[in-house]
Structure formats: structure tokens, C-alpha cells
Amino acid sequence: xxxxxxxxxxxxxxxxxxxxxxxxxxxxxxxxxxxxxxxxxxxxxxxxxxxxxxxxxxxxxxxxxxxxxxxxxxxxxxxxxxxxxxxxxxxxxxxxxxxxxxxxxxxxxxxxx
Amino acid sequence: xxxxxxxxxxxxxxxxxxxxxxxxxxxxxxxxxxxxxxxxxxxxxxxxxxxxxxxxxxxxxxxxxxxxxxxxxxxxxxxxxxxxxxxxxxxxxxxxxxxxxxxxxxxxxxxxxxxxxxxxxxxxxxxxxxxxxxxxxxxxxxxxxxxxxxxxxxxxxxxxxxxxxxxxxxxxxxxxxxxxxxxxxxxxxxxxxxxxxxxxxxxxxxxxxxxxxxxxxxxxxxxxxxxxxxxxxxxxxxxxxxxxxxxxxxxxxxxxxxxxxxxxxxxxxxx
Numbered sequence: 012x013x014x015x016x017x018x019x020x021x022x023x024x025x026x027x028x029x030x031x032x033x034x035x036x037x038x039x040x041x042x043x044x045x046x047x048x049x050x051x052x053x054x055x056x057x058x059x060x061x062x063x064x065x066x067x068x069x070x071x072x073x074x075x076x077x078x079x080x081x082x083x084x085x086x087x088x089x090x091x092x093x094x095x096x097x098x099x100x101x102x103x104x105x106x107x108x109x110x111x112x113x114x115x116x117x118x119x120x121x122x123x124x
Numbered sequence: 125x126x127x128x129x130x131x132x133x134x135x136x137x138x139x140x141x142x143x144x145x146x147x148x149x150x151x152x153x154x155x156x157x158x159x160x161x162x163x164x165x166x167x168x169x170x171x172x173x174x175x176x177x178x179x180x181x182x183x184x185x186x187x188x189x190x191x192x193x194x195x196x197x198x199x200x201x202x203x204x205x206x207x208x209x210x211x212x213x214x215x216x217x218x219x220x221x222x223x224x225x226x227x228x229x230x231x232x233x234x235x236x237x238x239x240x241x242x243x244x245x246x247x248x249x250x251x252x253x254x255x256x257x258x259x260x261x262x263x264x265x266x267x268x269x270x271x272x273x274x275x276x277x278x279x280x281x282x283x284x285x286x287x288x289x290x291x292x293x294x295x296x297x298x299x300x301x302x303x304x305x306x307x308x309x310x311x312x313x314x315x316x317x318x319x320x321x322x323x324x325x326x327x328x329x330x331x332x333x334x335x336x337x338x339x340x341x342x343x344x345x346x347x348x349x350x351x352x353x354x355x356x357x358x359x360x361x362x363x364x365x366x367x368x369x370x371x372x373x374x375x376x377x378x379x380x381x382x383x384x385x386x387x388x389x390x391x392x393x394x395x
Contacts, residue, residue, distance in 0.1 A: 034176040037212025045207050066183055067176045070204055071212055078207040102183045104197035104219055111201055112295070112302045 013043045024051035025089065029060040034067040044075040053085040058092065064099045076120050077113035088120060162193065162226045164251035164318060166311060168272070170218035172242030177213040186219065188235040193225030196314055202301045220307040222250075222314045251315060262315040265290050268308040274300050345385055352378050 013036075014027040026047045032040065047054045056072070058064070079086035100106055105121050167189070171182055186197055203216040210216075223232065229247055236245050248271070266284070269275035279299045283290060291309060294300040352374060359371040 034213060037176075041207055041210060041212050048207070065176075065181070066217065067212055067215070069199075070201070070215070070217055071210065073201050073204045074207050074210045077204070081206060099183070102186055103217075104186065104199040104221075107198075107306070 013039060022052040023055060024053070025055045025057055027057040027060070029062075031063045032058065032061045032068045033063060033065040037067055037071060040068070040071055041074075044071070044078075048075065048079055048082060048084060048086070051084075054079065055087060055089045057089045058096055059090055061093055061095055064093075064095045066099065066103045069099055069103055069105055072120055073111075076118075077111070080113055080116075080118070085118070086120075087118070161252075162224050163229075163249050164222065164224045164315065165229065165232055166248045166250045166272070167221040167223060167232065167236075168218065168244075168246040169221065169236050170244045171215050173214050173216075175215045175243070182215070182217075185236050186221075189221060189223060189232065192227045192231055192235060193223055195221060195223045195225075196310055197221045198303070198307045198310060200303050200307065202303050220311075222311050224251075224318060250311070251318065262312055262319060265305070265308055265312060268311055269294070269300055269304065272304075272308065274304045274308070342385065345382060349378055349382055 013029075024047050026043060028040065044054070054075075056075075076086050100121060107119070107121050111119065169185075171185075172178070175182060189195060189197070198220045200218045200220060201216075203218070204210070205216065225231070229249070232247055233245065236243070250271075263271075266275065266280045270277060270280060275294065279294075279297075283293045283297060283299065286293060291305040295302045295305055356371045356375050359367045
């Protein structure tokens with residue numbers, strides 16, 4: 012399930028993903044991220060209630076982050092990352108300490124998580 | 125200000141490597157390789173674009189690769205497009221891995237070939253156990269990138285004509301992506317660490333032997349002692365002065381040899 016709540020005062024939107032977050036829900040998740048970035052300056056992704064995350068989802072978040080950078084907006088995770096995301100990062104070789112070429116300000120989602 | 129930023133970038137690259145080689149994990153990884161001749165492979169694995177929609181899990185292949193030995197895997201994300209161009213069912217990722225294993229190249233191929241048809245796999249042996257460099261040194265970053273095909277010789281020469289750090293310069297000049305530089309730096313650090321450990325092992329004062337070889341030596345020594353005892357007894361019974369002193373000498377040496385060999389079986393307690 013995907014929920015998107017906007018905090019109108021500060022222009023911050025919280026995008027909540029729950030349950031399974033895999034390639035099956037890829038299109039739906041991409042649409043939600045696109046809409047969130049179009050509507051607010053700062054998107055906070057909450058995946059604390061996600062139960063399963065696969066490699067395609069990591070790729071989707073990467074894409075969303077570089078899209079946000081291009082739009083001069085912010086996108087980051089909230090709170091503590093769930094085990095399923097940390098494990099997916101570890102297995103897919105995403106554990107890193109430097110951002111990519113799309114991330115000049117070193118705000119990469121995966122740094123030191 | 126700009127210089128400081130560049131320094132931070134380069135330091136971050138170096139730090140990324142440092143953070144990935146904790147001593148405990150290195151020890152654990154080294155144990156995984158087990159006995160036998162280990163080679164180190166540089167692997168670039170690009171699964172088929174439609175691997176996600178085929179319902180296959182890349183993570184399974186990557187874990188299978190890890191199970192072969194000591195392994196460092198880096199996801200390459202540079203081909204991931206912006207959201208509006210992204211098809212979530214397509215895999216834009218590819219992976220670089222450095223693997224030290226005694227399982228052989230076929231096992232590496234087998235681990236990754238099960239991913240899907242249409243994937244590409246490049247495997248290079250970058251270090252063979254018996255060819256380990258004596259001084260623990262490894263290739264320069266530019267050499268690694270050239271070997272990987274991520275950089276052309278012309279671009280390298282152009283960059284080397286200035287005096288900054290090569291990784292920083294290559295990224296700034298847009299010749300190589302930051303991810304590729306990071307991946308090459310990881311290989312460099314991995315190999316330096318591997319060779320340092322190899323050299324340390326060679327110069328350690330204690331040695332390791334198989335239990336079977338050790339027991340066999342003890343058995344032979346026991347038989348030798350018994351044969352020597354019979355020989356000395358025969359010499360003394362015949363009372364031949366020329367042989368008596370020699371027999372006594374042999375007896376003394378063998379007793380010393382026996383004592384020192386038996387001490388190998390003793391373990392110090394409380395250290």
C-alpha cells in the first residue's frame with residue numbers, strides 16, 4: 012500500500028510504502044514518487060512498514076533520488092531503515108560511502124546506512 | 125573551497141574502501157576460501173535487461189557468488205535513468221565483483237549463468253596464488269581502469285599530465301564515472317590487503333601442517349627409535365670399541381630429536 016501526505020506549510024511530503032515493495036508494484040511506486048516530487052520540495056520516504064524489498068526497488072529509489080537532485084529538490088528516507096531494505100542493500104552491493112555522479116552534494120540515499 | 129570539495133570527494137572514495145575491509149570480516153572471508161590454490165577474479169556481470177520481469181532474483185546469483193569465497197561486490201548504478209524514462213521492470217544495474225576462491229572459474233560462471241539468458245559476464249584472473257607479488261604492491265588505479273576497459277590510453281595520458289589525484293581528475297574530466305573509480309579503488313585496496321596478508325603468512329614464525337602428515341612423521345620417528353635401540357643393543361653385545369662410542373652418540377641424538385618432536389604436540393596453557 013502506498014500513501015502520500017503533504018504537510019502544506021513546509022512543503023514537505025511523506026510517502027509511505029507498506030508491505031511488499033518489489034517489481035510487481037514497480038509502476039505504482041514510480042507514479043507515486045513522480046507525483047510526490049512534482050508536488051513538494053522535500054519528499055520523505057517511509058519504508059518502515061515494508062516487509063519485502065527487492066533489487067528493482069533499490070534501482071527505483073536511485074532513479075527517484077537523481078530525479079530529485081535534477082529538480083533541486085530533496086528526497087530521503089525517514090527514521091530507521093527496516094531490515095528488509097538493509098539486507099537488500101547489502102546483498103545487491105549497495106552499501107557505499109560515496110555518492111554517484113548525479114549526487115554532487117553527497118546526499119546519496121545509501122551512504123552509511 | 126573547490127579544492128576542499130575535491131579533497132573531500134577523494135577522501136570519501138578512500139574512506140569507502142577503508143570501511144569495507146574490517147579485519148573481522150576479512151578473517152571470516154579468508155576462512156571461507158579453505159585449503160587449496162586460490163585465485164582472485166575480477167568479474168563484471170550484466171544481467172539481461174528483462175531479468176526482473178522474468179521473475180528471477182539477481183540477489184540469489186550474487187549470494188551464490190559470495191558463497192564461493194572472499195568476495196566484494198559493487199553495484200554499478202550509472203545507467204539508471206530519471207523517473208520519467210525508467211521502466212521498473214528493466215534492470216539498468218550491473219555489478220563488479222572481486223572474488224578470491226579455490227573453486228575455479230567454472231564455478232564462478234555457474235553461479236552467475238543461472239541468472240538468465242542474455243546476461244553478459246566478463247571474468248579476468250587478476251591474481252594467482254603462486255604469482256603473488258613479493259612486495260605486496262598492486263596496480264595503479266589507471267592501470268586497473270585500462271584493464272577493465274573503462275578508460276582509453278589516450279584519456280589516461282591526458283589526465284596524467286596534470287598533478288592531481290587521478291581518480292579525482294578522471295571524474296572531474298568526465299572520462300570515468302565516480303562509481304567506476306570507486307569500484308577500481310576497491311579492487312586496488314582488496315588486492316593490496318590480500319597480498320599483505322599473503323606476505324605476512326609467509327614470514328610468520330610458526331608453520332601449519334596437516335594432522336595426517338604430522339602423525340605420519342611421529343610414527344616414522346617411533347619406528348626409527350626402535351630400530352636404533354636394536355642396533356645399539358647389538359653393537360654393545362658385540363663389544364666393538366670403534367662402534368660403541370658412535371652408537372652412544374646416535375642414541376643421544378635420537379633421544380633429543382624425539383623429545384623435541386614430542387614437544388610439538390604440547391600446547392601452552394593460559395596464553
